[in-house]
Amino acid sequence: MRQDDLERELRTDLELEAAEQRAAGLSDAEAHHAARRAFGNITRVTEDVREISRWRPIEQVAQDLRYAVRTLRKSPGFALFAVLALALGLGANAAIFSVVDAVLLRPLPFRDAGRLVEVWEDDSHMGFPLDTPAPANFADWKHRNHVFTDMAALKGDLYALTGDGPPEQVEGSPVTANLFPLLGVSPILGRGFSATEDQPGGPRVALISYGLWQRRFAGDRTIAGRDIWLDNEKYQVIGVMPRGVTFPEQSQIWLPLALGPREWAQRDSHYLRVFARLKPGVTLAQAQREMTGIARQLTVEYPATNTNLGATVVSLRDQLVGNLKAALWAVTAGVGCVLLIACANLAGLLLARAAGRRREFAVRAALGAGRARLATQALVESLLLAALGGALGVMLAVWAIPFLRHLVPTTLAAWSQPRIDWPLLAFLACASILAAVLSGTLPAMVLSRAGWAGSLRQGGRTSTGGSSRLRRLLIIGEVGLAVVLLVGAGLLTKTLWKLSHVPLGFRPGGVLTMRTALPISSDTPYRDFTARSEFYRRVLEKVTALPGVVSAGYTTFLPLTNDGGTSAFIVEGAPPPLPGQINDANHRAISAAYLETIGVRLRAGRSFRDADGPAAPLVAIVNQAMARQYWPAQNPLGRRFRFDRDKSPWFTIVGVVDDVRQMGIDLNGRAEMYFPCRQAAGTYGYFTPRDLAIRVNGDPLSYATAVERAIWEVDRNQPVADVMPMQQLIAGKLVSRDIAVKLIGAFAALSLLLAALGLYGLLAYTVTQRRREIGVRMALGARPGQVLEAVLREGLYLVLGGLAIGAAASWAVMRGLASLLYSVSPSDPVVFGAAAAVLLLVGSIASCVPAYRAASIDPVTALRYE
Amino acid sequence: MPNESSGRIQLLQGTLDMLILRTLLFGPAHGHQIAKHIQRTTEDLLQVEHGSLYPALHRLERKGWISAKWEVAEKDAKREFKYYRLTPAGKKQLVAEESKWRKLTGAVARIMWPAEES
Numbered sequence: 001m002r003q004d005d006l007e008r009e010l011r012t013d014l015e016l017e018a019a020e021q022r023a024a025g026l027s028d029a030e031a032h033h034a035a036r037r038a039f040g041n042i043t044r045v046t047e048d049v050r051e052i053s054r055w056r057p058i059e060q061v062a063q064d065l066r067y068a069v070r071t072l073r074k075s076p077g078f079a080l081f082a083v084l085a086l087a088l089g090l091g092a093n094a095a096i097f098s099v100v101d102a103v104l105l106r107p108l109p110f111r112d113a114g115r116l117v118e119v120w121e122d123d124s125h126m127g128f129p130l131d132t133p134a135p136a137n138f139a140d141w142k143h144r145n146h147v148f149t150d151m152a153a154l155k156g157d158l159y160a161l162t163g164d165g166p167p168e169q170v171e172g173s174p175v176t177a178n179l180f181p182l183l184g185v186s187p188i189l190g191r192g193f194s195a196t197e198d199q200p201g202g203p204r205v206a207l208i209s210y211g212l213w214q215r216r217f218a219g220d221r222t223i224a225g226r227d228i229w230l231d232n233e234k235y236q237v238i239g240v241m242p243r244g245v246t247f248p249e250q251s252q253i254w255l256p257l258a259l260g261p262r263e264w265a266q267r268d269s270h271y272l273r274v275f276a277r278l279k280p281g282v283t284l285a286q287a288q289r290e291m292t293g294i295a296r297q298l299t300v301e302y303p304a305t306n307t308n309l310g311a312t313v314v315s316l317r318d319q320l321v322g323n324l325k326a327a328l329w330a331v332t333a334g335v336g337c338v339l340l341i342a343c344a345n346l347a348g349l350l351l352a353r354a355a356g357r358r359r360e361f362a363v364r365a366a367l368g369a370g371r372a373r374l375a376t377q378a379l380v381e382s383l384l385l386a387a388l389g390g391a392l393g394v395m396l397a398v399w400a401i402p403f404l405r406h407l408v409p410t411t412l413a414a415w416s417q418p419r420i421d422w423p424l425l426a427f428l429a430c431a432s433i434l435a436a437v438l439s440g441t442l443p444a445m446v447l448s449r450a451g452w453a454g455s456l457r458q459g460g461r462t463s464t465g466g467s468s469r470l471r472r473l474l475i476i477g478e479v480g481l482a483v484v485l486l487v488g489a490g491l492l493t494k495t496l497w498k499l500s501h502v503p504l505g506f507r508p509g510g511v512l513t514m515r516t517a518l519p520i521s522s523d524t525p526y527r528d529f530t531a532r533s534e535f536y537r538r539v540l541e542k543v544t545a546l547p548g549v550v551s552a553g554y555t556t557f558l559p560l561t562n563d564g565g566t567s568a569f570i571v572e573g574a575p576p577p578l579p580g581q582i583n584d585a586n587h588r589a590i591s592a593a594y595l596e597t598i599g600v601r602l603r604a605g606r607s608f609r610d611a612d613g614p615a616a617p618l619v620a621i622v623n624q625a626m627a628r629q630y631w632p633a634q635n636p637l638g639r640r641f642r643f644d645r646d647k648s649p650w651f652t653i654v655g656v657v658d659d660v661r662q663m664g665i666d667l668n669g670r671a672e673m674y675f676p677c678r679q680a681a682g683t684y685g686y687f688t689p690r691d692l693a694i695r696v697n698g699d700p701l702s703y704a705t706a707v708e709r710a711i712w713e714v715d716r717n718q719p720v721a722d723v724m725p726m727q728q729l730i731a732g733k734l735v736s737r738d739i740a741v742k743l744i745g746a747f748a749a750l751s752l753l754l755a756a757l758g759l760y761g762l763l764a765y766t767v768t769q770r771r772r773e774i775g776v777r778m779a780l781g782a783r784p785g786q787v788l789e790a791v792l793r794e795g796l797y798l799v800l801g802g803l804a805i806g807a808a809a810s811w812a813v814m815r816g817l818a819s820l821l822y823s824v825s826p827s828d829p830v831v832f833g834a835a836a837a838v839l840l841l842v843g844s845i846a847s848c849v850p851a852y853r854a855a856s857i858d859p860v861t862a863l864r865y866e
Numbered sequence: 867m868p869n870e871s872s873g874r875i876q877l878l879q880g881t882l883d884m885l886i887l888r889t890l891l892f893g894p895a896h897g898h899q900i901a902k903h904i905q906r907t908t909e910d911l912l913q914v915e916h917g918s919l920y921p922a923l924h925r926l927e928r929k930g931w932i933s934a935k936w937e938v939a940e941k942d943a944k945r946e947f948k949y950y951r952l953t954p955a956g957k958k959q960l961v962a963e964e965s966k967w968r969k970l971t972g973a974v975a976r977i978m979w980p981a982e983e984s
Contacts, residue, residue, distance in 0.1 A: 009920065012947055070909055
């Protein structure tokens with residue numbers, strides 16, 4: 001009878017509970033369930049009671065959440081700071097993740113792309129560790145290897161696209177017919193190349209990129225079968241490649257490679273790019289061993305061309321990402337540190353609050369809340385903070401991502417850009433939970449222990465020993481991480497400074513550059529040397545006549561725009577080179593005023609002049625590196641050399657100029673030779689000038705339209721591409737480093753700020769806690785100076801502790817950064833010293849305010865205060 | 867009930883009993899109302915579990931400090947609830963409990979924070 005009564009009472013209670021839950025708009029399932037419990041069979045109440053306990057956790061979390069919201073609303077300052085700190089940490093991590101995802105994680109647009117590799121000739125002894133293979137070597141690799149399912153080749157080139165629209169220069173690649181099948185991509189419209197088209201004298205057919213199709217041909221589906229004009233020759237478009245495929249770099253057009261027997265026999269002309277697919281089960285290392293073996297065989301068989309020539313296999317992803325990988329990992333590590341510091345900071349704040357909330361938790365423990373329940377409550381609070389921080393972080397990421405697009409290498413840019421997507425949101429959710437756990441675990445443990453062991457015996461104020469020791473450790477950790485970031489930022493900043501102040505060998509300021517590549521391989525007037533010469537003469541004449549133009553010159557390649565373009569040569573009077581010891585120098589054909597225009601200093605002899613024409617004696621200018629290497633301890637002026645090929649005439653050196661950084665800002669100038677572009681002997685084929693440099697007064701870009709008009713007056717079908725100030729060309733080489741430095745610098749500043757706030761918070765809190773004690777001391781005769789000093793000393797001890805740990809960690813970690821540094825040691829004492837100084841300064845400022853407040857405590861009020 | 871010698875349970879009983887009696891001072895209420903009132907007044911800090919509430923109510927009823935009766939609800943005449951009322955003995959008990967609690971916390975406070983009293 002009594003039992004029935006209890007059951008009935010419980011049931012009405014549950015009924016009310018269900019109604020309230022529905023009214024509160026809780027989930028249907030829950031309300032439905034509660035209702036079922038309420039109206040269930042009367043004999044099933046025992047089971048219903050069991051159900052209560054099953055649903056309890058969810059009800060409890062909902063209660064905990066409501067309670068957490070209320071608690072946080074009561075201390076909006078704390079909540080705001082915590083959410084902002086987490087939002088910065090999480091948002092920065094999300095933004096960097098978007099780049100890492102775009103560059104390193106998202107699959108390449110090729111079938112089973114993980115098995116694709118690029119194979120290079122290893123020509124390290126000549127300064128080209130990754131050299132473009134010669135056709136005959138490629139053919140031997142292809143036939144002899146057992147590690148690749150197939151190998152394909154292509155050649156990079158530029159084409160003038162004319163007819164149907166304004167003249168336009170596009171990158172294009174003649175490819176072997178098996179390239180796209182090997183990559184696993186096929187045209188979305190039309191068809192790919194057939195083997196018969198990849199033969200000398202085969203039909204002129206072309207594949208075009210999705211981008212070019214959309215942009216120039218407005219996505220016209222009848223494009224397949226239409227004719228287009230490339231370098232004044234007619235090609236039939238047979239297909240359009242899928243969106244995003246611009247293989248290998250920015251190619252918009254593909255043609256059959258169609259090498260003839262003469263080309264297939266070449267071993268001394270290196271111009272192919274070779275791609276291959278690993279057989280199933282074959283690793284990169286196995287492929288490398290096989291290729292090294294084949295390269296050795298070739299060395300034995302063809303000593304004249306293949307001595308010292310190896311082969312290097314690089315995974316396609318690494319090839320496309322290039323040297324950005326190291327920078328990206330550095331940035332990722334940096335942003336991870338920021339999140340750790342934000343978490344440590346929040347943990348410290350929560351611990352401080354925990355000390356003040358012991359009584360509250362003790363009461364709850366007394367009323368029957370278990371230890372796990374108390375810990376959950378504390379964790380729910382940090383989860384709520386992290387969720388809010390994460391939501392705000394998404395907005396931060398949305399704002400930051402456009403700035404990060406420059407971190408994606410151009411090789412990937414067409415199809416992979418950083419963006420907000422599901423993987424990013426999933427990452428952010430995981431990071432938020434991690435942040436909540438990292439920052440909430442310690443306080444939750446302290447609180448739940450307080451609720452139990454401490455119970456009501458302890459008050460709200462004293463006894464903060466345990467948690468404040470934890471807070472000190474957290475501050476030391478934060479300072480240590482901030483030191484690591486500061487040192488990293490310092491090293492990278494110093495590297496960037498060194499790189500942007502490296503003597504380039506030329507003066508890029510005030511120079512406008514552009515590319516006007518003349519079609520020479522096909523049936524155009526420019527096949528004829530004199531027609532080309534006439535083009536250069538007339539363009540230079542018109543451009544130089546423009547008001548404000550100081551001088552103008554043509555060259556084969558501007559510095560930093562081409563990693564190769566070299567020729568082998570023979571020095572007059574020197575013993576013939578040993579097999580594999582090829583004399584090789586960068587080869588540039590230039591107009592008379594070019595060196596003067598970009599500001600290369602003449603060291604000896606004379607510059608080229610208009611008189612160095614077709615009928616005049618053949619002359620050349622060499623750089624100091626070439627002079628030192630081939631005419632050591634001699635005057636190179638008047639000496640002669642010729643190209644290492646049949647029927648090459650001799651060239652007489654008339655001038656020596658400074659070394660120019662041609663291959664990279666961080667690479668010393670290589671041996672280089674210049675030939676006057678009006679003498680055909682040094683200005684053949686590939687070395688035909690294409691880049692125009694113009695030195696002007698004032699802003700170079702303001703001359704762009706006038707120069708373009710001048711060029712089109714000479715030939716209105718001539719594309720003009722890459723118009724930019726030379727400064728921009730150089731800035732472009734540093735842009736990814738520049739962004740990495742700015743990012744890591746921003747992370748360092750952020751971590752410094754967070755660590756300083758953490759330190760300030762701890763000291764201010766301690767001073768408040770010890771207000772009475774300080775008051776008593778001052779009443780007993782302590783001078784304000786002594787109090788100030790005591791607080792400052794406490795702050796500085798923490799800073800010094802963090803500094804020691806951070807410096808040791810930096811010393812160990814910065815070696816990993818070595819590949820990103822340039823003429824800066826990973827343990828650069830200036831950088832370490834500067835980081836320490838900055839930290840001590842900021843630490844002192846953060847300690848000063850609470851110290852001053854402590855020193856200005858009035859003993860009388862302090863004693864009355866409690 | 868079996869051996870409840872742990873300090874927590876003692877405290878729980880004493881405190882919860884006092885809180886229930888204090889709640890019923892406002893007038894009759896059923897179990898759900900009592901639990902909600904304690905929870906709301908303390909802004910969710912004190913959450914009274916069913917497992918504690920109903921045994922406590924029945925214990926108080928046995929001791930004669932409260933009386934219980936199934937009655938029709940004021941707002942919803944179709945439903946019956948078990949309403950609890952404070953008895954005169956319960957009122958006296960509440961006064962006694964309250965002064966005991968005040969003495970206890972005062973004593974604890976004097977030991978813990980001696981200066982505060984000055």
